[in-house]
Amino acid sequence: MPPPTPGPPTEAARAVATLAALADATNRYHRERARRPFMMKLDTGLSVELPGPAVLADIVLPVLNARRDIRNDDGCMVDLTAPAIDGEPAAVGLAELIDGVRAFIAALPEDHTAGRPYCDLRLFILAAMPVTVAGYLRNVADAVRRSLPRVVRAPRERRKQTPEERHAAKRAFDAATRAEIRETDRPSQEAAARYLLLLQERSGPGVVIAPKDLHKRYATAAASSDRVEPIGRNKFFEIADIAVGPRTRRRIDGKPQPAYVTREVPQMTREERKDLARLIVAKMAEDIRTDALAGFAALAEEQNTLVAAVNEAIRPAKVVKLRKVV
Incomplete structure (x- = not known):
């Protein structure tokens, strides 16, 4: 066998x-x-x-x-x-x-x-x-x-969106994306504010610093830290305008140019510095929101004025009926 x-x-x-x-x-x-x-x-x-x-x-x-x-x-x-x-x-x-x-x-x-x-x-x-x-x-x-294979499902039938629905969905997506970016970037913004506060604590008041030099010093310090990502120049200067103060024209290297002048900042504990940095970032966000609302209000007022002018222009003229005299 x-x-x-x-x-x-x-x-x-x-x-x-x-x-x-x-x-x-x-x-x-x-x-x-x-x-x-x-x-x-x-x-x-x-x-x-x-x-x-x-x-x-x-x-x-x-x-x-x-x-x-x-x-x-x-x-x-x-x-x-x-x-x-x-x-x-x-x-x-x-x-x-x-x-x-x-x-x-x-x-x-x-x-x-x-x-x-x-x-x-x-x-x-x-x-x-x-x-x-x-x-x-x-x-x-x-x-x-x-590496698991995916579940195969029958394709869903999607109702075709109207242009208004697509526009509304795009606006909602853009708003959610901006909000997510702001929340993701907030720790980095607070770290930049803490750096500016600590810099003024150590240097004392009255030190004149060019904006590009201040950003360069911050970028060097942020690059050595692996906790947060450094923020961009524009966002950094927005925070510096609050934490250090608005830029003023000062003479640097013999040339008048915008500059930051450090203010007197009292010695703070680490937690106090964190709280103040959090308030600075919150104020910056509120200022941006206020400016945006003011801009929308001005735009709405301008639009209302334009609509009123158009309505006035196209308003039909009054017609006076003539009575036939016998």
Whole structure:
């Protein structure tokens, strides 16, 4: 009786074979950091080389989806094979992916012919610190989530917008974008205000500084800090006009030009300086809002005057009926 013909390899067997075939320093110079090998030294003193998180994610994804159909549904992970809940696909948490990756690595058989990444991965899961293992597994699970296939949905029929609706939507989007930029930029603006206050505390009153020199000193100080991004010149000068005072014409290097003159600023604690900087930025935002409202009011008044003039011009003339004299 002939021996039975072996069936096709399972997804797990194919994944194990692919992982065992990885050679040392695979993708060491890959442009994607997630595909470069992960090098580290264990507490025992041994150095290990692990597959890049994205590389291991490509290998383990077919295993995780062998009996399931995990997909990306607009940023959420769902399992299409699980029973639906209230008509919606069952959600899949990141912890489930982490457990699946951990189980795959723990089940790797010993193979003396495998490459270094395979052998080091088996050693790493057993000998490394739990927090280190958890961090690596999370990176792999994140890479799996990013590579999940998307849920295919039927295209939605969209009602064609009227020009007025498109214009209103564009204005709302622009307003939301400007508000988001202001909120995102606020910490940097407050940091610039704190810098100007601290500069005046240290230099004392009456120091004349050219605007370009003041901005240059601020930009140099901001470049050395990795906490906030430096703001632009125009925004910096708007803050300086409040924190230092309006620019006045002074003679610098023999030439009269606009300049800032430092004022007397009392010594403050760090928290007091933060509070004052927050008030300065809030005042600047309120001034901009007030100017904008004043501009709108003037525009509305001008428009009303124009409408009144047009109505007066096109008003029909009074017609006097002539009575026929017999």
